[in-house]
Amino acid sequence: MLKGKHIILGICGGIAAYKSAYLLRLFIKAGAEVQVVITPAGKEFITPVTLSALSGKPVISEFFTANTGSWNSHVDLGLWADAMVIAPATASTIGKMANGIADNMLVTTYLSAKAPVFVAPAMDLDMFAHPSTRRNLQLLQEYGNHIIEPASGELASHLVGKGRMEEPENILKAVDEYFTKSQDLAGRHILITSGPTYEKIDPVRFIGNYSSGKMGYALAEECAARGADVTLISGPVSIKAKHAAIKTINIESAQEMYNASVAEFPQCDAAIMCAAVADYTVENQASHKIKREYDEIPVIRLKKNPDIAAALGSMKQDGQLLVGFALETDNERENALAKLQRKNLDFIVLNSLNEPGAGFMTDTNKVTIIGSDGTCQEYGLKDKKLVARDIVDTLTGKLS
């Protein structure tokens, strides 16, 4: 389950840090990509050279890289990660995490991480038993973090008791089991349309729109990460799907997207129609380049394109789900609701061009999910990857 996963391995200053090298190797052997973030004290116990040789990436410790002045973005790292594993987690770092004391790269990354966080404490038995450590671990658990309990045995102090960091094999197993359980789309086949369509005017010109494909591709990656086989029908964009479970069908026009969607939908459990499809195409397409030298100004005559979502809505069988998007500029909810009903959708994702940071091209979006059952859930402005997570959470809640 760890193949292709992005793991942040946080290492704190404790003797168990020597085991982190072994844990790192286990993650790499399992096919994960690992970025090490180490506290300044951690570097006293294990060298960044060892860790970067094993991970194949420079180790991050400071907010800036001293020789270049380049900024290590804890926010980007937090979004990149599929999981963050802090092993060993010392009493000091656990205390900082519990109380939001963001004075090093590891804790700021933790505070920015959207992915599940696993904490493997390692300390002396009395430190582990201290009420403040117990309270901090309790808080971390309440925040939704996964605590990998330390084992009992001989400690670095030669005292015997609970506080030894769990063995790397067991930490790996805990993370792997988490991903196995989070495969809530395993065995499902999801169809996603994405990007713009291009409607040819002549061999060199087209009618298009500003869709970059970012929203649709984020949905495809989220569904694939959760175990689905994804068929992504994409208009012309400059990005590429990364996950191996995504099959991309590249199309150009709305008619081509319609043909591919109608052919693929019967094999799918759900379809998410995220593409910005041209409502009209050119009836009088020119077979040769339209020349400027013509005396008359050319007239482009339009005709209606097929409505792909509505076509799938009329084909939909029991057990299949159909999700649409609504991109609106006015009467947003009313228009979205009308589309939901007209196209026989199970829910519709409304995004408005009046919201800064939402809609075309941006890395972020702000959506409201309106269900055919009358439910309506508004979300804040978020990265499109997190918007995709909210949409897919809604989808999995409705799949039978």
Ligand code: PMT
């Ligand atoms: O690609 P990005 O730059 O990340 O931008 C994302 C997005 C803004 C394109 C996306 O979030 C979005 O809103 N997609 C739908 C855009 C749209 O065409 O909305 P609409 O309200 O015109 O269409 C309603 C629904 O019908 C959509 O699900 C659309 O895919 C579908 N449709 C529309 C026309 C048509 N002929 N066939 C369709 O299937």
